[in-house]
Amino acid sequence: MRHTLLYIICMLPTLLWGQTPTASRTPDGTTLVATLVGAGISRQQDTYLSPLDYRGPQLSFLRETLHLTRRAGGRLSFQSFLQGALSYTENRPSTACDWGGRLGYDAGWHYHWHLAHGLQLMAGGMVGTDIGFLYNDRNRNNPAQARLNADVSASAALRYTLHLRRLPLVLRYQARLPLAGLMFSPAYGQSYYEISQGSRDHNVVPTCPVNALSLWQTVAIDIPMRRYTLRLAYLDDIRQSHVNHIKVHDISRQLMVGVVRHFRLLKKAEREEGGDL
Template identity: 40%
Template sequence: MSLYRIGIIAACLLLGTGGSVKAQSVEERALQELRADSSARTRFVTRATMYGVGYANVFDTYLSPQEYKGIDFRISRESMRMTKWMNGNVSLQSFFQADIGYTHNRVDNNNMFSGLANWNYGLHYNFPITPNFKLLAGGLIDLNGGFAYSLRNGNNPAQARAYINLDASGMAIWDLRIKNYPISLRYQINLPFMGVMFSPNYGQSYYEIFTLGNWNGVINFTSLHNQPSLRQMLTVDFPVGRAKMRLAYLWDAQQSKVNDIKTHTYSHVFMVGFVKELFLIRDKRKK
């Protein structure tokens, strides 16, 4: 890539998205350079950190026959970049999120804490439909670990959450302008179709598992028949001054029926955060 192209990209990243229409046109030319040059695209990284709050519905028959409803606090960290694979048409995504929920039952005589950390890592093949719109399809490794804790239960007050899935994933990304104001819309859906899950048997205590060593039946194969779950996310990226902000809506539906234990966690979360666009510099001395 020529020094002229590198200079345009560097100037764009320093100026950000704020400023005059002229500055925005420079940014557009820089992004066109990135799209046209495959070696540049593989070094262009988008990272976003978001914080959110929303609604949670938690149900776990190991702890209680009742649903618990309340508030969900969430944080997420995402990184996306193009790779060299398949002529530069494959993108790499890493997405981490963690949430804490505080819920209460219908008669309001008990409360429950719940939490889950989730990490997705995978690849998507990019299908450009128009210069400003593209579809992506691929797969992800989906790691999950967390807990649910009932404040009033005596013998079995807590339930562990641990499962690994392979997800089918799809996206639609649309870059548009509203009166010369650039906006980027994205919709993503992740569907787990195969995995393994840790779950005690109904009525079995964790003392039996970890102290007495009764591990029979606690590791289970999962698929759509016993873990019909889904994650959906809609994001909007837009410049504010020299920064780029992101608004997001996340619908996270995790549910399972394993070892005669039914669980679900339904979350509707609105998130806000900032997006950073980085151009990685390679060391030419490294082979």
């Protein structure tokens, strides 16, 4: 059911604009796997813990998988992201700090169009979930805030291949905008003690861009090396919410580096024949 829904979301652009997709590569069973680590700056504010803005360093990792499926004439790809981050931020007077962490998984489908030579557009939808925390080292009865949310987002990417002295470089911009979801939040002054005692007060909140305007976007360049492909990326991750009168923003800007590899699952017969990538 979920797959069908996402498939419909992915096909929406085609239905709306009536475009005929341009020719695409035939799926060859190859899966792109990119593993990146990054460092950057994080800005955190959660008025359940403090009205002040906290800033500091953040470390993160990102694992992306991407492969073309056989659906829609081989123009539909499946993509997933596993992303984690740890941050240490301080308030402006440096009298308190927050430790933050989160882990998220997003997956979805994109329809591909070849717009021009080397230029490709991907548009589709993803579903994802995040779990995390923010811990303030000074607060007592409200020392931490839990993060838990799931959403459906619109996703689009532009991919351009250029040749620099016969070296094929792949430039990519991708953005994801959550459209609807659910998130956990305590009520305005509700304590976690009360929640542990069974108090429930609008703790699962529907979200949309009006009360949880967030954006995930990245610019990356893939540079082929001798045995692998190097990826350099800039990641801009803006997560916000304003529910139950609690304002939250978690904004991080990261520079990332990692490797991209292409894998192909071999069938039994291929393995026996000594199939090679």
